[in-house]
Amino acid sequence: MSPVIPLLLVLGLATVGWLVARARARIFRRARPGGRLDSRPQYHAWFVALCAGLPAGLFALAWSAFSPGLVVMRVLQAPAAAALPAEGILRDAILAEAGALATRHATGAFHPLARTLVPAFEQAIAHYAQVGLAVTLLLGFATGTWAFLRLRPDFRARTQVERMIMAALLLASLAAILTTFGIFASLLAETWRFFRFVPPGDFLFGNHWSPDPMADVGPVATDSYGALPLFWGTFAIGVVIAMLVAIPLGLMSAIHLTQYASPALRRWVKPMLEMLAGVPTVVYGYFAALTVAPAVRRLGEALGLANPSSESALAAGLVMGIMIIPFVSSMADDAIAAVPAEMRDGSLALGATRFETIHRVLIPAALPGIVAGIMLAISRAIGETMIVVMAAGATARLTANPFESMTTVTFQIVAMLTGEGSFDHPATLSAFALGMVLFLVTLALNFVALRVVLRFRQAYD
Amino acid sequence: MTTYHELDPVEAKIAARDVSVFYGDQQALDRVSIDIGTEYVTAFIGPSGCGKSTLLRTFNRMNDTIANARVEGEVRLDGVDIYRSDLDVVQLRARVGMVFQKPNPFPKSIYENVAYGPRIHGLAVNRTELDAIVERSLRRAGLWDEVKDRLSDSGTALSGGQQQRLCIARAIAVDPEVILMDEPCSALDPIATARIEELIGELKGRYAIVIVTHSMQQAARVSQRTAFFHLGRMVEYGKTSDIFTNPREERTKDYITGRYG
Ligand SMILES: Nc1ncnc2c1ncn2[C@@H]1O[C@H](COP(=O)(O)OP(=O)(O)OP(=O)(O)O)[C@@H](O)[C@H]1O
Ligand SMILES: [Mg+2]
Numbered sequence: 001m002s003p004v005i006p007l008l009l010v011l012g013l014a015t016v017g018w019l020v021a022r023a024r025a026r027i028f029r030r031a032r033p034g035g036r037l038d039s040r041p042q043y044h045a046w047f048v049a050l051c052a053g054l055p056a057g058l059f060a061l062a063w064s065a066f067s068p069g070l071v072v073m074r075v076l077q078a079p080a081a082a083a084l085p086a087e088g089i090l091r092d093a094i095l096a097e098a099g100a101l102a103t104r105h106a107t108g109a110f111h112p113l114a115r116t117l118v119p120a121f122e123q124a125i126a127h128y129a130q131v132g133l134a135v136t137l138l139l140g141f142a143t144g145t146w147a148f149l150r151l152r153p154d155f156r157a158r159t160q161v162e163r164m165i166m167a168a169l170l171l172a173s174l175a176a177i178l179t180t181f182g183i184f185a186s187l188l189a190e191t192w193r194f195f196r197f198v199p200p201g202d203f204l205f206g207n208h209w210s211p212d213p214m215a216d217v218g219p220v221a222t223d224s225y226g227a228l229p230l231f232w233g234t235f236a237i238g239v240v241i242a243m244l245v246a247i248p249l250g251l252m253s254a255i256h257l258t259q260y261a262s263p264a265l266r267r268w269v270k271p272m273l274e275m276l277a278g279v280p281t282v283v284y285g286y287f288a289a290l291t292v293a294p295a296v297r298r299l300g301e302a303l304g305l306a307n308p309s310s311e312s313a314l315a316a317g318l319v320m321g322i323m324i325i326p327f328v329s330s331m332a333d334d335a336i337a338a339v340p341a342e343m344r345d346g347s348l349a350l351g352a353t354r355f356e357t358i359h360r361v362l363i364p365a366a367l368p369g370i371v372a373g374i375m376l377a378i379s380r381a382i383g384e385t386m387i388v389v390m391a392a393g394a395t396a397r398l399t400a401n402p403f404e405s406m407t408t409v410t411f412q413i414v415a416m417l418t419g420e421g422s423f424d425h426p427a428t429l430s431a432f433a434l435g436m437v438l439f440l441v442t443l444a445l446n447f448v449a450l451r452v453v454l455r456f457r458q459a460y461d
Numbered sequence: 462m463t464t465y466h467e468l469d470p471v472e473a474k475i476a477a478r479d480v481s482v483f484y485g486d487q488q489a490l491d492r493v494s495i496d497i498g499t500e501y502v503t504a505f506i507g508p509s510g511c512g513k514s515t516l517l518r519t520f521n522r523m524n525d526t527i528a529n530a531r532v533e534g535e536v537r538l539d540g541v542d543i544y545r546s547d548l549d550v551v552q553l554r555a556r557v558g559m560v561f562q563k564p565n566p567f568p569k570s571i572y573e574n575v576a577y578g579p580r581i582h583g584l585a586v587n588r589t590e591l592d593a594i595v596e597r598s599l600r601r602a603g604l605w606d607e608v609k610d611r612l613s614d615s616g617t618a619l620s621g622g623q624q625q626r627l628c629i630a631r632a633i634a635v636d637p638e639v640i641l642m643d644e645p646c647s648a649l650d651p652i653a654t655a656r657i658e659e660l661i662g663e664l665k666g667r668y669a670i671v672i673v674t675h676s677m678q679q680a681a682r683v684s685q686r687t688a689f690f691h692l693g694r695m696v697e698y699g700k701t702s703d704i705f706t707n708p709r710e711e712r713t714k715d716y717i718t719g720r721y722g
Contacts, residue, residue: 262528342565343565343567346628350555351553351578351581351635353551364567
């Protein structure tokens with residue numbers, strides 16, 4: 001149910017409150033000997049406007065979220081609902097169609113039963129819209145009046161307004177956190193549904209992955225949902241190959257930038273390197289598919305491999321490694337730069353060469369930060385999708401040969417969700433289970449990395 | 462331009478001649494000449510920014526690590542110009558050790574801190590020799606008894622005064638001939654300071670020691686020679702007792718009596 005009209009009315013109410021309160025505060029001011037109030041009239045006005053508008057506005061939003069559920073409950077009590085099938089998708093589908101018809105979002109329905117439910121729907125919607133509107137306005141009016149009655153010449157409206165703004169800011173910062181929980185909860189629900197079809201053990205440790213989205217929903221072949229090859233592919237591409245590229249190059253460039261590069265060069269190179277992180281991953285994907293993959297294939301041929309594939313773990317991993325370089329290097333750069341200069345001078349003054357100083361003092365001292373950077377880079381790499389979609393291939397294989405194509409968790413999530421399977425088919429649901437695994441692993445990596453960085457910061461403060 | 466008091470002729474370990482140092486266009490040191498001998502401790506005193514640290518750093522070429530620093534003139538160690546192009550800085554710094562203002566032990570164990578120098582210079586052929594060097598250095602730095610049971614603890618876990626003595630031990634471990642100390646006690650409490658001063662007294666004679674200090678009392682207590690610097694010039698140089706009781710320059714007198722503004 002659209003909250004637009006209630007919200008507009010609330011806005012109007014708040015505006016009226018604002019004007020009335022300001023007028024009243026001005027009257028207070030005129031009556032005062034010095035013509036001064038504790039708070040300027042604007043603050044009185046905002047206090048009343050916020051009191052009138054915020055609770056009612058929030059209620060209107062909440063109502064628009066909850067009322068559809070109430071509507072459906074009411075519709076189910078209507079006599080026409082008795083004809084609905086008892087359980088299952090069909091029942092939900094008919095209800096959804098009827099709802100769409102009633103709100104004019106659809107003009108036709110597949111199921112004849114939907115039409116018979118339309119009057120009940122319309123009636124229920126109108127009913128709850130009226131209830132919602134009435135409660136919203138009453139609430140706004142009540143809180144507004146209450147606020148208005150609190151106005152006095154010595155009322156500290158400024159403090160109150162300040163407090164409300166603080167609360168609003170707090171809510172805003174909670175939003176991100178709550179969203180994360182929301183994502184987790186929805187993921188959890190779908191994962192749960194998937195595990196009703198496929199036991200977690202078979203999913204996590206099975207080594208054969210070939211879900212058939214078109215197969216009957218009934219009893220599923222649980223042995224085709226073994227995700228081990230995907231985990232292996234993700235690990236091989238995102239951790240082994242990509243890190244073989246990113247760690248040495250990232251670390252060396254960080255060392256060069258912090259220890260050898262002149263300030264002028266550093267000013268140029270560092271932003272350029274960081275720009276690499278801003279290149280859209282789909283562009284890396286092109287690069288991997290069009291340039292690197294054929295080169296890798298030719299290399300495979302040159303090495304005498306029979307019939308190397310045009311998509312390969314190596315191509316995807318190499319490009320992903322390049323994409324990850326800025327993450328490793330900028331974290332390593334920060335970590336090395338955070339090592340106090342006295343440490344370096346202490347080593348140099350003992351007659352250590354520059355390189356001895358770097359590898360015996362600076363790197364060990366910066367190691368926690370470097371490791372944390374690598375962990376963040378890994379979590380970034382295993383979540384990367386575009387490159388593997390374009391260059392790694394779709395075949396789930398448990399192979400150690402990097403010239404063969406491998407597939408990853410992210411690739412399969414895309415494949416399962418964009419496939420033809422219906423939304424409650426285990427093949428589709430498997431995407432959520434895969435997403436869950438990815439989410440948990442990434443979360444763990446980030447968590448540990450941040451702890452390490454925090455400890456490391458404390459060590460030098 | 463420098464007033465030199467009469468001194469017994471001694472063999473100079475370090476001889477600086479007309480040393481000027483520039484940071485970019487700004488001159489920090491102006492034609493300083495001084496002889497440093499092994500028999501005594503030399504103190505550099507003077508107001509902040511007068512170039513004491515800068516001169517000290519020319520003795521082990523730590524100015525090389527500052528990108529825009531440039532040194533003119535001549536500094537000789539045992540008669541050899543240390544700014545000669547074919548001179549090996551690594552060797553030079555092994556012979557001329559340095560202790561910094563802020564204790565800067567490496568984030569390694571106490572043992573590894575002391576063993577660091579000997580390792581990179583290959584001074585020990587086996588573990589037994591290395592152990593011996595570490596113990597000897599810690600003993601000379603007066604730290605052995607306090608740390609002998611926890612050599613594998615981190616050097617950064619020691620108290621400030623212990624850290625500074627660890628840094629002295631670290632410098633001693635490579636068996637230098639000169640030890641440069643740049644305000645080694647400025648981060649320490651009076652007790653730790655007294656301990657370091659005592660240590661300097663014990664090390665005297667074995668190494669040529671140069672100490673930069675802002676404390677007149679400290680200079681008077683630990684040194685036998687004192688040089689007073691002002692605005693990049695060495696104003697006066699002589700026996701510590703002469704400088705403090707009978708300064709010949711007005712600026713020196715003002716500074717040591719605390720009248721310097
Ligand atoms: N790295 C540097 N870059 C540029 N100028 C410097 C640098 N180090 C020192 N200077 C300048 O050179 C001059 C002498 O500095 P120096 O550190 O030698 O003084 P100081 O006598 O040791 O002072 P303090 O007692 O405060 O340590 C000062 O004017 C200082 O600003
Ligand atoms: Mg100084």
